[in-house]
Amino acid sequence: MGPVSNERAAWIGRHIVPHEFALRAQLARWRLPHDLDADDVIQEAYAKFATLDSVDDIRHPRNYLYSVARTILLMHLRRARVVSIRSVDDVDAYAMPADDPSPEEQVSDREQLHLLALAVSELPDPGRTAFLMRMMDELSHKEIGARLGMSNNAVQKSIAKTLTLLMTKMGRGGNAVARASRHHRQQQEHDQHG
Amino acid sequence: MPSRAHLDIIGNNKSMTSMAERETSAEIDAAAALWAVRVDGDALSAEAKGKLEAWLAADVRRLGAYARARAMLVEAGRVKALGTGFDPAAYALEHGVADSEATEDWRNVALHPTRRKFLVAGSVAAASAVAAIGLSWPAAATTYTTRRGEIRLVPLADGSSMTLNTQTIAKVLFTSDERHIELIEGEALFDVARDSARPFVVEAGASLMKAVATSFTVSRLPGENVKVTVRQGSVRLGGLAPSQPQTVLTANMRAVVTPDMAKVATGSIAASEMNRDIAWQQGMLSFEDTPLSQAAIQFARYSDTAIRFDDPTIGEETITGLYAANDPQGFARSAALSLGIKARAQSGGITLGR
Numbered sequence: 001m002g003p004v005s006n007e008r009a010a011w012i013g014r015h016i017v018p019h020e021f022a023l024r025a026q027l028a029r030w031r032l033p034h035d036l037d038a039d040d041v042i043q044e045a046y047a048k049f050a051t052l053d054s055v056d057d058i059r060h061p062r063n064y065l066y067s068v069a070r071t072i073l074l075m076h077l078r079r080a081r082v083v084s085i086r087s088v089d090d091v092d093a094y095a096m097p098a099d100d101p102s103p104e105e106q107v108s109d110r111e112q113l114h115l116l117a118l119a120v121s122e123l124p125d126p127g128r129t130a131f132l133m134r135m136m137d138e139l140s141h142k143e144i145g146a147r148l149g150m151s152n153n154a155v156q157k158s159i160a161k162t163l164t165l166l167m168t169k170m171g172r173g174g175n176a177v178a179r180a181s182r183h184h185r186q187q188q189e190h191d192q193h194g
Numbered sequence: 195m196p197s198r199a200h201l202d203i204i205g206n207n208k209s210m211t212s213m214a215e216r217e218t219s220a221e222i223d224a225a226a227a228l229w230a231v232r233v234d235g236d237a238l239s240a241e242a243k244g245k246l247e248a249w250l251a252a253d254v255r256r257l258g259a260y261a262r263a264r265a266m267l268v269e270a271g272r273v274k275a276l277g278t279g280f281d282p283a284a285y286a287l288e289h290g291v292a293d294s295e296a297t298e299d300w301r302n303v304a305l306h307p308t309r310r311k312f313l314v315a316g317s318v319a320a321a322s323a324v325a326a327i328g329l330s331w332p333a334a335a336t337t338y339t340t341r342r343g344e345i346r347l348v349p350l351a352d353g354s355s356m357t358l359n360t361q362t363i364a365k366v367l368f369t370s371d372e373r374h375i376e377l378i379e380g381e382a383l384f385d386v387a388r389d390s391a392r393p394f395v396v397e398a399g400a401s402l403m404k405a406v407a408t409s410f411t412v413s414r415l416p417g418e419n420v421k422v423t424v425r426q427g428s429v430r431l432g433g434l435a436p437s438q439p440q441t442v443l444t445a446n447m448r449a450v451v452t453p454d455m456a457k458v459a460t461g462s463i464a465a466s467e468m469n470r471d472i473a474w475q476q477g478m479l480s481f482e483d484t485p486l487s488q489a490a491i492q493f494a495r496y497s498d499t500a501i502r503f504d505d506p507t508i509g510e511e512t513i514t515g516l517y518a519a520n521d522p523q524g525f526a527r528s529a530a531l532s533l534g535i536k537a538r539a540q541s542g543g544i545t546l547g548r
Contacts, residue, residue, distance in 0.1 A: 002233060002243060003250055004261045006268065013265035022349040029357075029385060029409075030476070039219030040255060046265075047258035066347075111305055113272060118289050118304050120273055121282035128282065134234075135270050136280070141235045156235060160228040167223065167266050 004050050012049050015061035018112050020171040022062075023069055036076050042171075045069045119169040127162040130155055219255060226259035230267050305352065335367035340380070343496040343520045345477055353387035354394065359413075359474050360496045360519070368392075381413035383475055386427070397434070398422075400455040404430040410443075411472070423448040425468060431458065479519045483512045486529060486546065493522040501526055504547030508535060 020042060027038040045068045049055065058064050123131065130148060133139045139147070141155045150158070229246055232238065238246065250257045273280065289304070340346050340358045348356045350366065352373060358364060362380025373389065375382075377398040386394045388407035396403045398414045401422070408427020414420050422431055424443045432440035433455045441458055443449055446468060449460045463471075470480035479492050487509030490501035496519040503509045511533050517525045523537075526544040530537035535548050 002238070002246060003257065004264045009261065009264035010268045011265075012261055013267075013269035017262070017265055017269060021353065022355065025349075025353065025355060025385065025387075026347065029355075037219070039223075043219055043222065043255035043258035043262070045258065046262045047254045050257055050261035113275060114289075115304055116269065116272060117276055117280070117285055120270070121286035121289075123282075131270075132273070132282070135273050136276075136278075152235075156228065156231050160224070160231040163227045163231060163263060163267060163270070164224055166270060167227070167262065170266065170269075171262075 008050065008055065011055050012046065015055075015058075016046070016049055016065055017170065019062045019065055023065060024172060026066065027069065027073075030070075030073065032073065033077065036073070041069050041072050044072050048072075115170060119166055122169070123162055123165060127158050127165075130158045131162040134159055217253065217255075219259070222253070222255050222259045223263070225249070226256060226263040229260055230263035233264065234267055335365050337363065337365045337378075339363045342498070345474065345519075350387075352389050352392075355385050357383040357385075357475050359383075377412050377414050379414055379416065381411065381415065381474070383409070383411045383472065385409045399451075399453055400433055401451050402432050402434055404432075419453070420451040421448060422451070423463065423468065423471060425472070473516065474519060477519050478516050479525075480516050482514050484514070485509060486511050486513055489513055489525070489529075493519070493525060496520050497522055498542065499523065500543035502540070502543050502545045504545060508546050508548070511535075 023042065023045075024038050027041055032038065032041070045065060048068045049065075055061075120128065120132070126148070130144050130150075133144045133147070134141070141152050141159075144150070145152050145155045148155070229249070232242070233246075250260060338346065338348055338356075338358060340360060340362045342361050344358075344360060346358045348358060348364075348366075350356060350373070351368060354373070356364065356366070356375065359381040362382055363378040364380070364382055365376040365378060367374045367376075369392075371392060373392050373394045375384070375394075375396045377396060384394070384396060384405065386405045386408050394405045396405070396412055398412050398420045401420050403410070403412065403422055406427060408429060409425040410427070410429050411423045411425070412420065422429060422443060424445055424447050426445050428442055428444045430440050430442050431449055431451070432438050438455065441449060441460060443460065446463050446465065447460060448463050449458055451458050466482075470482060473480040479489070479496075481489055486501075486503065487506075490503075490509070493499075493501055499522045501522055511529075513529050513532070515528070517528065523539075523544055526537040526546060529535075530546060535546055537544055537546050
């Protein structure tokens with residue numbers, strides 16, 4: 001099974017991934033230092049959930065996720081000594097939600113499934129076909145390859161690419177491709193004129 | 195709330211990769227996705243397992259990306275719940291937002307679609323898949339209250355969020371037509387997600403604020419005028435009746451409104467002052483040449499521990515700095531140190547004296 005068991009992956013998918021979008025918004029408001037970006041914090045936060053011995057005692061995964069992200073940020077700030085505050089308990093330096101999300105705040109199971117269905121339906125082909133063959137029909141990579149005339153390797157690469165697109169939509173709530181290419185263009189313009 | 199002992203953070207291995215060629219998170223995500231797909235396929239050979247472990251060991255972010263990709267893959271398996279009749283094309287046609295201008299807010303638009311007629315009847319199976327995943331609008335208003343000293347982030351269902359400061363009461367009602375929040379008392383920061391179908395409206399006393407993908411604070415403190423400060427985007431400020439005159443506030447502007455909307459005074463705010471005003475959001479208070487007496491009033495909003503002065507001249511001394519809002523003792527000690535005075539604990543408070 002390796003470093004991340006199926007059970008742990010399933011738990012993270014159900015209890016952490018749906019909150020990634022809101023966490024990104026919060027990270028944007030916390031105004032990260034210039035050498036630390038939201039993606040780094042998020043990846044490190046996920047790593048934390050992967051290494052925990054047990055997740056059974058976590059009653060409020062969303063709050064725990066925010067705690068972890070905040071602690072990562074504070075550790076980074078402390079190392080960089082960007083913030084020098086006297087007589088401050090660092091743990092209280094960043095605002096935290098005190099209670100459970102209300103029914104209104106939660107994205108319901110149904111809504112999450114709807115987002116998934118929509119994200120999948122908006123995936124481009126040919127990638128989507130291979131993806132659905134694996135996810136929906138549970139064909140092996142070899143069987144998919146045989147049906148689509150692709151090597152095992154090519155099937156895996158295709159599904160991985162589709163998975164990345166899906167993660168972007170679900171985790172970032174938007175079209176990161178559009179954003180990324182805009183950023184790239186801005187960067188190019190800056191380099192030309194800067 | 196997990197105790198501090200729980201939050202042992204994995205050592206950061208960033209130092210192991212050279213700074214000049216530090217992997218981007220996008221590169222890591224792509225590699226992690228491929229590993230997750232491989233693990234989902236045939237069992238990995240011992241050699242492949244070794245490669246995976248070595249790859250993960252070099253950067254803690256890789257483990258995170260891998261866990262996320264594995265999790266997403268398992269989640270994606272839930273498409274099975276849509277049934278074998280699931281027709282992606284038909285689903286996209288009925289619910290799709292890909293061609294909407296709001297590509298940045300795909301998720302928000304997806305969760306709260308504008309009302310539209312069914313364009314295509316689609317197959318019976320597709321229709322039943324749609325019916326099975328109906329969306330329901332929250333019906334009842336929810337009231338959020340913070341205690342003294344409590345600062346609370348409230349994520350809202352549309353992707354917006356509301357951060358409540360100390361001693362604040364806010365009532366939220368999202369319907370299919372409007373996202374409505376009533377600030378009954380206190381101070382809140384609103385970060386508004388774009389939703390072209392539903393205006394985001396904050397009501398405070400006689401004032402109504404309409405916002406579009408913006409960030410602004412509203413304060414309605416007892417004995418004070420309502421204050422609206424816009425950080426980003428724009429807010430249309432008016433009265434409760436649509437016929438009343440409206441003022442548009444843009445970034446770095448503040449309006450102070452008398453209780454009956456008789457007078458609306460607007461002005462611009464320097465970025466530094468804006469940042470000071472927002473420090474509470476991170477549980478901090480920021481002072482710049484602020485008289486101690488005013489600082490004491492601010493601290494009183496966040497805790498029961500009063501800061502008092504032996505004589506009024508001490509209250510007139512000024513202080514500059516960033517302090518934790520829930521630590522008046524720390525503030526008093528720090529102020530005493532920098533002003534060369536003494537701080538002593540006294541009957542539920544701290545007294546500053548010479």
